[in-house]
Amino acid sequence: MRQIGHQLLLAAGDDTSRVLPVQQVADNEFRISFESPFSFHPDTLIAIVSRNLATGGTLPAQYVVNVLACNNREVVYGFAKGVSNMPSPCSNRKQPADCYQIQILFSEPPARVQNKMLWGAGASLIALTGLGMWYKRRQKQPAHVADTPEAASTEAPVSIGAYAFYPEQQRLQYQQQEIPLTSKESKLLGIFARHLNQLISRDQLQKEGWEEEGVITGRSLDMYVSKLRKHLQQDIQVKLVNVHGRGYRLEVTAE
Template sequence: MSKKKIYIYSSLCVVLFFGWIFSDSNQKNEDFAERVKVSLRDAGNQLLLSNQDSTSLVLPIIELSSYKFKLSFQHQLSFEPSFLVEIVKNSFKKNKLHNYYRVEVKQCVDGEVAYSYEMKNELERNIIPCKGRVLPQNCYTIEVKFTNTTSLYLDKQFFLFALLFMMLVFIIDATFLRQKAVKKEVNTVQDAINIGSYQFYPEQNKLVMQATEIRLSKKECELLTIFVSRPNEIIKREELTKKVWEDNGVFVGRSLDTYISKLRKKIKGDDTIKISNVHGVGYKLELK
């Protein structure tokens, strides 16, 4: 794997790790709950003031469950539902609370829902219609349930899953590259052609004998490729020159002999192979 890839993966993992360390979902939930309570107390006070009541109390806000809260009052009150909708919306907006929630106004005596509505991104939908008429003087509780809680925060679970995902991608990528490298290595070994004690690698322009590597020029490699494809067979000079030089520039008279001489020197380490000259005809790779 390249150093650049390793750097990118490492950087992302470090960022996600520290995000996971420093993201405190419990603290965020507590902060959210506190802001909801402040907002509901503010809305409750405005409802009391609309009843010309500046002395009775808004009772402590109760958190019924995750993202569900109850507002209650010391004394009975009466209010117009549209006023409730407006003050709750404004109070939530002031405290930067999101606008996906359901509100139920319940009678204290029997728990019957006197009025209910739902907000979805500032669009109000009445569940129990009551707009246009005032709720009579009575004991009421107001319950608020936040409905789109998944978008509230990026908590520790997000960072943990993202970190695990990055590690998985890194492992898969590393495994794939390793398999690719092994496959390439295997293919390289399979591409070798045995010539006596030598291994000939046409694609890499080289001969290998034990631990010694012998580099070949392009022309030497092309000539040797022709010879090994037809061992112990006379190959005419005209055929060799045509295949090696025809499409690669002008052929100079003694070029073939020069390259044959170079090849002979490079394979002289093994007496069982040699390139012999058949006078007036061509050359032959002899393998014993």
């Protein structure tokens, strides 16, 4: 993260100003702040961020980058990587020197991606060790004793068309398919599920979903809605509709 800041300052011709400590605002949100005002060209910003975040799978491949004005936290420029249904960034105008913060929102917490890699690296050893222990226990069991199934979850699902939504487990189920959700996706879908077929304003979604976690931009909300729309696309009776200029509505129609 700090390298992104240093390289932006160098691209602006500033090799003396400091990049301030990177802030982790939420599990999947980071902000880079600067000691002094600087200018930037969008093409340069995109290239620097893309190069530094292309880390061979240790970070989520989907993210949104916003440049925030320090005085009012308004988005002066932004772009998305790997997020469908997002507008293409305008990259031909240099932004004037000002006080900026760089906000980076990943589609899921980076630690979750790293944990997946660590699990994959050690999966063979764990599997072999576990298999040996299981075999020894089986040898000690009487032949007539059957395996005890794991306790089933008692959480009642929320029906969304043909989907079963389990908020506490952060997952969707469609027929035999399990669809894991991030905490943000689950929280947002919970809001929609409580207001099926009702228009929910963007302000309400941001207030209910992220007020306690700091600033969330319109682009960030759009990213999560886009991911939910993709998760729900298998049932044609379920549609997550964008009502231009007003908000979103999760429509579930009868067959």
